[in-house]
Amino acid sequence: xxxxxxxxxxxxxxxxxxxxxxxxxxxxxxxxxxxxxxxxxxxxxxxxxxxxxxxxxxxxxxxxxxxxxxxxxxxxxxxxxxxxxxxxxxxxxxxxxxxxxxxxxxxxxxxxxxxxxxxxxxxxxxxxxxxxxxxxxxxxxxxxxxxxxxxxxx
Amino acid sequence: xxxxxxxxxxxxxxxxxxxxxxxxxxxxxxxxxxxxxxxxxxxxxxxxxxxxxxxxxxxxxxxxxxxxxxxxxxxxxxxxxxxxxxxxxxxxxxxxxxxxxxxxxxxxxxxxxxxxxxxxxxxxxxxxxxxxxxxxxxxxxxxxxxxxx
Numbered sequence: 001x002x003x004x005x006x007x008x009x010x011x012x013x014x015x016x017x018x019x020x021x022x023x024x025x026x027x028x029x030x031x032x033x034x035x036x037x038x039x040x041x042x043x044x045x046x047x048x049x050x051x052x053x054x055x056x057x058x059x060x061x062x063x064x065x066x067x068x069x070x071x072x073x074x075x076x077x078x079x080x081x082x083x084x085x086x087x088x089x090x091x092x093x094x095x096x097x098x099x100x101x102x103x104x105x106x107x108x109x110x111x112x113x114x115x116x117x118x119x120x121x122x123x124x125x126x127x128x129x130x131x132x133x134x135x136x137x138x139x140x141x142x143x144x145x146x147x148x149x150x151x152x153x154x
Numbered sequence: 155x156x157x158x159x160x161x162x163x164x165x166x167x168x169x170x171x172x173x174x175x176x177x178x179x180x181x182x183x184x185x186x187x188x189x190x191x192x193x194x195x196x197x198x199x200x201x202x203x204x205x206x207x208x209x210x211x212x213x214x215x216x217x218x219x220x221x222x223x224x225x226x227x228x229x230x231x232x233x234x235x236x237x238x239x240x241x242x243x244x245x246x247x248x249x250x251x252x253x254x255x256x257x258x259x260x261x262x263x264x265x266x267x268x269x270x271x272x273x274x275x276x277x278x279x280x281x282x283x284x285x286x287x288x289x290x291x292x293x294x295x296x297x298x299x300x301x302x303x
Contacts, residue, residue, distance in 0.1 A: 026188065060226065060230070062217050069189030091240055093238065093239045
């Protein structure tokens with residue numbers, strides 16, 4: 001069961017470099033391609049990205065969610081920390097607010113906290129809801145992205 | 155081709171985007187790219203253990219496909235907000251029965267501009283989006299906001 005005492009809990013800050021090859025791998029995965037020559041050049045060619053008006057090679061819109069899995073021991077450990085049974089875990093909602101760009105080579109610090117823990121519905125049909133808020137801050141101290149993740153436990 | 159604010163009217167439709175039928179290989183590739191190794195998405199023995207029938211696609215792969223659909227129309231750099239609610243699970247196509255399983259694994263993304271407005275000194279559009287499979291089952295609904303030149 002989602003643990004109400006976790007409300008307000010902040011996860012340890014995590015700093016990582018946005019790797020160029022991870023961007024390519026991710027862009028191939030979400031466009032269901034086989035190799036980089038088949039994807040949008042802005043995701044592998046810095047010149048093409050700059051010509052298209054980006055500061056560097058940008059990340060695809062949903063790439064920031066990877067930070068959730070790259071830290072804190074991954075999904076299994078994170079759900080354990082949150083008191084959620086992974087066998088009953090459902091991802092209900094995801095939202096991103098883009099304040100600035102994230103480019104290959106940026107050094108991003110992720111701050112994540114639990115902003116809501118609630119119960120919805122009654123009796124057998126009730127579900128536990130955990131809402132996480134994540135801030136991504138770049139090497140210049142700029143908040144570049146905020147995301148909210150709503151997890152359900154069936 | 156670049157989309158400009160003045161070219162867009164409320165009620166305009168986003169170009170419909172149709173994914174390739176999602177296979178288990180797509181799921182494994184997404185798992186590796188994203189780091190989401192929930193066995194629900196690749197391990198048939200885990201699926202049996204929890205009494206389910208099939209592995210299911212990552213919700214975030216479907217949202218990633220929707221992101222690809224959006225940025226095929228509106229450039230990535232113009233996105234200001236992107237929200238989706240996941241509505242149902244997606245089973246991948248079976249390679250030994252593509253004919254009967256490809257439709258459940260094909261994601262069709264559509265959208266409609268519902269608002270044009272100015273905010274933070276930017277000209278913005280709000281566009282509702284829906285992703286469904288080729289059988290008509292809704293996978294997610296949501297919206298995006300973009301600031302256009």
